Amino acid sequence: MSTRDLVLSALFAAIIVALGILPPITLGFIPVPITAQSLGVMMAGVVLGARRGTIAVLIVLVLVAIGLPVLSGGRGGLAAFAAPTTGFLIGWVLAAFVTGYLSERLVKSEQSALVQTVGFFLAAMIGGIVVLYACGIVYLAFAAQLGLSKAFLGSMAFIPGDVVKAFVAALVGRAVMVGYPLLPVRS
Amino acid sequence: MDIRFEGAGVSYGARVALAPVTLQLTEKRIGIIGLNGSGKTTFARLINGLTKPSVGRVIVNGRDTADAKAVLTDVGFIFQSPQNQIILPVVRDDIAFGLKSRGYKPAEIASKVEAVLQRFSAAHLADRRAHELSGGELQLAALCSVLATGPDILILDEPTNQLDLKNRGLVHGLVDGLPESAIVISHDLELLTGYERVLVFHEGNLVADAQAGEAIRRYREIASR
Amino acid sequence: MDIRFEGAGVSYGARVALAPVTLQLTEKRIGIIGLNGSGKTTFARLINGLTKPSVGRVIVNGRDTADAKAVLTDVGFIFQSPQNQIILPVVRDDIAFGLKSRGYKPAEIASKVEAVLQRFSAAHLADRRAHELSGGELQLAALCSVLATGPDILILDEPTNQLDLKNRGLVHGLVDGLPESAIVISHDLELLTGYERVLVFHEGNLVADAQAGEAIRRYREIASR
Amino acid sequence: MKSLFVEGNSGMHRVSARAKLLVLAALGVMLFLTANLMLLALAVLAAAAVYFSIGLPPRSALARLKPIFLTILIVALFSLAFNPWHVAIVALLRLTALMLFATAVTATTTIAQFIDEITLLARPLERLGLLRADDVGLAVGLVVRFVPEILDRYRAIREAHAARGIKVRPTTVLVPLIILTLRDADNIAAAIDARGVRRHVN
Ligand SMILES: Nc1ncnc2c1ncn2[C@@H]1O[C@H](COP(=O)(O)OP(=O)(O)OP(=O)(O)O)[C@@H](O)[C@H]1O
Ligand SMILES: Nc1ncnc2c1ncn2[C@@H]1O[C@H](COP(=O)(O)OP(=O)(O)OP(=O)(O)O)[C@@H](O)[C@H]1O
Ligand SMILES: O=C(O)CCCC[C@@H]1SC[C@@H]2NC(=O)N[C@@H]21
Ligand SMILES: [Mg+2]
Ligand SMILES: [Mg+2]
Numbered sequence: 001m002s003t004r005d006l007v008l009s010a011l012f013a014a015i016i017v018a019l020g021i022l023p024p025i026t027l028g029f030i031p032v033p034i035t036a037q038s039l040g041v042m043m044a045g046v047v048l049g050a051r052r053g054t055i056a057v058l059i060v061l062v063l064v065a066i067g068l069p070v071l072s073g074g075r076g077g078l079a080a081f082a083a084p085t086t087g088f089l090i091g092w093v094l095a096a097f098v099t100g101y102l103s104e105r106l107v108k109s110e111q112s113a114l115v116q117t118v119g120f121f122l123a124a125m126i127g128g129i130v131v132l133y134a135c136g137i138v139y140l141a142f143a144a145q146l147g148l149s150k151a152f153l154g155s156m157a158f159i160p161g162d163v164v165k166a167f168v169a170a171l172v173g174r175a176v177m178v179g180y181p182l183l184p185v186r187s
Numbered sequence: 188m189d190i191r192f193e194g195a196g197v198s199y200g201a202r203v204a205l206a207p208v209t210l211q212l213t214e215k216r217i218g219i220i221g222l223n224g225s226g227k228t229t230f231a232r233l234i235n236g237l238t239k240p241s242v243g244r245v246i247v248n249g250r251d252t253a254d255a256k257a258v259l260t261d262v263g264f265i266f267q268s269p270q271n272q273i274i275l276p277v278v279r280d281d282i283a284f285g286l287k288s289r290g291y292k293p294a295e296i297a298s299k300v301e302a303v304l305q306r307f308s309a310a311h312l313a314d315r316r317a318h319e320l321s322g323g324e325l326q327l328a329a330l331c332s333v334l335a336t337g338p339d340i341l342i343l344d345e346p347t348n349q350l351d352l353k354n355r356g357l358v359h360g361l362v363d364g365l366p367e368s369a370i371v372i373s374h375d376l377e378l379l380t381g382y383e384r385v386l387v388f389h390e391g392n393l394v395a396d397a398q399a400g401e402a403i404r405r406y407r408e409i410a411s412r
Numbered sequence: 413m414d415i416r417f418e419g420a421g422v423s424y425g426a427r428v429a430l431a432p433v434t435l436q437l438t439e440k441r442i443g444i445i446g447l448n449g450s451g452k453t454t455f456a457r458l459i460n461g462l463t464k465p466s467v468g469r470v471i472v473n474g475r476d477t478a479d480a481k482a483v484l485t486d487v488g489f490i491f492q493s494p495q496n497q498i499i500l501p502v503v504r505d506d507i508a509f510g511l512k513s514r515g516y517k518p519a520e521i522a523s524k525v526e527a528v529l530q531r532f533s534a535a536h537l538a539d540r541r542a543h544e545l546s547g548g549e550l551q552l553a554a555l556c557s558v559l560a561t562g563p564d565i566l567i568l569d570e571p572t573n574q575l576d577l578k579n580r581g582l583v584h585g586l587v588d589g590l591p592e593s594a595i596v597i598s599h600d601l602e603l604l605t606g607y608e609r610v611l612v613f614h615e616g617n618l619v620a621d622a623q624a625g626e627a628i629r630r631y632r633e634i635a636s637r
Numbered sequence: 638m639k640s641l642f643v644e645g646n647s648g649m650h651r652v653s654a655r656a657k658l659l660v661l662a663a664l665g666v667m668l669f670l671t672a673n674l675m676l677l678a679l680a681v682l683a684a685a686a687v688y689f690s691i692g693l694p695p696r697s698a699l700a701r702l703k704p705i706f707l708t709i710l711i712v713a714l715f716s717l718a719f720n721p722w723h724v725a726i727v728a729l730l731r732l733t734a735l736m737l738f739a740t741a742v743t744a745t746t747t748i749a750q751f752i753d754e755i756t757l758l759a760r761p762l763e764r765l766g767l768l769r770a771d772d773v774g775l776a777v778g779l780v781v782r783f784v785p786e787i788l789d790r791y792r793a794i795r796e797a798h799a800a801r802g803i804k805v806r807p808t809t810v811l812v813p814l815i816i817l818t819l820r821d822a823d824n825i826a827a828a829i830d831a832r833g834v835r836r837h838v839n
Binding site for chain 1: 639719728736751775791821829
Binding site: 457460462480481484488489491492493495496497498499500501505509510513514516540541543557558561 | 652771775778779781782785786789824825827828829830831832833834835
């Protein structure tokens with residue numbers, strides 16, 4: 001990995017951490033916080049692409065593991081990997097990868113603004129919602145003995161917020177692409 | 188322009204960033220100098236209400252800055268790091284953006300954008316990406332964005348930072364030619380030659396308020412201590 | 413120090429950032445001036461191999477910079493934006509950082525860190541966070557980090573940017589006192605007074621190579637066009 | 638950014654980081670192999686004993702547990718509403734024991750120790766050419782170094798909105814924030830390369 005790619009990933013990890021300053025909203029009946037950090041995960045994929053986006057998220061997980069309070073609400077430490085929400089946390093890695101991979105495939109610089117935005121939106125929806133929720137729900141069902149259907153139902157409370165996040169990520173991705181083209185082009 | 192400081196000062200906790208100042212500013216060109224951390228930016232931010240006084244009041248054109256919104260339309264501010272000031276990636280969009288939020292119609296916006304680009308001979312920058320601009324070009328773009336909305340008073344915080352001799356000359360010329368009132372913070376003392384009023388700050392205190400020549404002499408004396 | 417440019421030039425696509433240059437640099441103090449975008453930074457980056465020549469070669473102390481690794485130990489570089497130069501959170505760790513990767517043992521590292529802090533009277537900065545430092549302090553910390561590894565040649569890219577008169581004086585003093593060879597890029601012409609050799613760049617070309625007085629005269633002429 | 642490490646000299650502090658991490662991993666597996674309530678309750682008691690022995694004042698020791706324990710409890714209650722009671726209790730006990738021990742490991746292991754272990758884990762990947770093990774420490778340092786810088790920039794961008802009378806929206810803040818941060822990355826990378834730190838890489 002070039003030094004530039006390493007630094008890009010680390011700085012995006014820093015952006016994800018910074019998004020954790022916004023306090024999480026915890027819905028009374030669901031144990032997983034609504035957090036702006038998952039917006040950061042989507043943006044990492046959209047802006048940096050699959051490889052660097054994935055590394056950015058991995059760096060965040062390393063920071064969590066070594067005891068830095070980088071999750072929203074100042075949480076962190078290995079205990080974050082022993083929570084019912086751990087599936088979502090680990091799912092961030094796959095989410096960034098899939099979002100990035102699809103962004104690289106769907107969005108081309110010669111497309112119109114609308115097509116690009118829609119491309120990024122689809123990438124963020126599939127990576128940041130479909131794939132992420134699959135990880136989160138399976139883990140929740142298993143670790144908390146909740147059963148798949150209940151875990152699924154409970155997680156639906158995040159859908160409205162996460163659709164909005166995917167939309168914001170798409171707008172940001174398109175604007176950054178215009179202002180600072182960076183996404184790796186696939187040959 | 189009519190700016191009155193009435194015993195206005197700023198503290199952060201126990202630290203005094205600006206000791207209370209009482210004065211009135213009406214001159215067309217006002218310079219501000221002082222060492223790093225002496226309180227220059229703090230003083231300027233009081234004028235457009237970005238910082239609220241911890242004691243006293245600041246009155247701009249008859250309005251208390253405690254109600255920042257009223258003052259913002261009168262006062263334009265060019266920040267010390269202009270790259271933080273450009274909000275949209277493309278220069279033209281950024282200029283239009285401030286107008287849009289003031290409720291102008293699309294046709295008006297387009298004509299105002301053209302007018303300001305014309306005024307500063309900056310048409311060649313209109314479609315450039317802000318992040319690719321050189322220091323001098325960035326300063327110019329920020330100036331266009333801020334002046335497009337027609338403020339009455341302009342504050343420039345170290346506008347010639349990082350610029351070469353030529354760009355510096357360009358900015359000097361631009362500032363001198365502004366019909367608006369301008370308050371200029373600068374380490375670039377040449378920029379202030381001829382100013383009838385220059386304020387010198389030191390460790391949070393206003394230590395001189397004089398013509399350029401006298402004020403610069405005081406500043407050099409402080410710097411050489 | 414012995415730096416040879418042998419027809420070395422840099423292009424980005426069709427754009428020529430630096431037209432081929434042939435010269436030899438052996439003087440202890442070398443100044444570089446020119447307008448924004450004239451190719452100064454590009455020229456300097458060729459010396460430590462951060463940028464590779466598109467044509468020609470650059471030889472530093474007998475080694476081709478095409479093999480950047482060999483050259484990096486000889487050449488220290490202080491960048492145009494010092495806030496991006498301090499890489500680790502705490503100054504002391506940052507200074508140690510460059511040493512660690514050169515394979516020194518922990519005890520050696522500690523003593524070298526102390527030595528460089530001593531040399532620049534910067535011990536008070538050792539445990540400060542990079543993020544909290546003022547512009548002048550950042551420059552000082554960057555100098556410590558780079559010189560700790562003992563390069564033979566130091567390149568400073570606009571070291572007095574954004575500094576007030578006092579800090580500027582401080583940096584002038586530091587640079588003048590360096591026993592290392594130094595190549596100084598600057599818009600701050602005072603910094604270069606007395607330099608026996610100053611290069612002037614314009615639009616990617618080396619347009620003058622002379623004593624400070626003569627070079628600065630040429631530069632002013634270019635800037636006033 | 639302050640780490641969750643707690644200064645001290647308890648038994649847990651003296652055990653090597655590697656041993657603690659191995660035990661934690663083993664615990665993670667073993668707890669899920671049994672559904673025996675007695676055994677699980679015992680595990681919780683043991684983990685609690687370890688956790689409360691590390692020398693943290695009881696009040697802050699409890700405060701640290703709160704956020705994650707709360708989620709575990711809520712999930713258990715949610716589970717209780719739909720599942721047989723012992724299923725819910727099993728999940729509650731498993732996660733509580735694991736969380737207690739994990740919190741104890743975090744509180745007694747320094748960042749430097751963690752980074753050493755992660756670097757070691759990364760060595761095999763390095764041999765595959767996937768990454769450089771030493772980059773782990775560098776990346777962590779970079780994030781800690783630049784988070785405050787990013788927050789400052791966020792503040793500056795918000796102020797620019799205020800000064801120009803523009804309403805703050807997520808996109809108009811995030812776009813300049815990301816562009817400016819990415820642009821810094823180029824300069825920072827050059828600074829790292831110039832210091833010859835990652836020398837065997839292009
Ligand atoms: N938000 C804040 N919190 C705490 N201290 C502050 C804050 N803003 C400014 N200060 C302090 O107030 C003092 C004056 O700062 P100010 O920015 O006005 O200086 P300045 O004269 O503009 O300096 P420079 O030439 O470096 O721009 C400094 O000591 C600064 O550290
Ligand atoms: N990576 C790059 N890709 C394309 N163009 C570049 C690149 N780096 C530099 N340039 C261009 O090469 C020219 C010389 O740039 P350089 O940075 O050397 O100027 P400079 O003299 O250091 O200017 P300043 O005083 O603003 O620092 C400029 O026109 C610049 O836009
Ligand atoms: O512990 C954490 O902070 C990580 C939990 C992850 C939260 C998930 S991400 C997808 C979903 N959307 C949210 O807003 N929160 C959850
Ligand atoms: Mg200031
Ligand atoms: Mg330069």
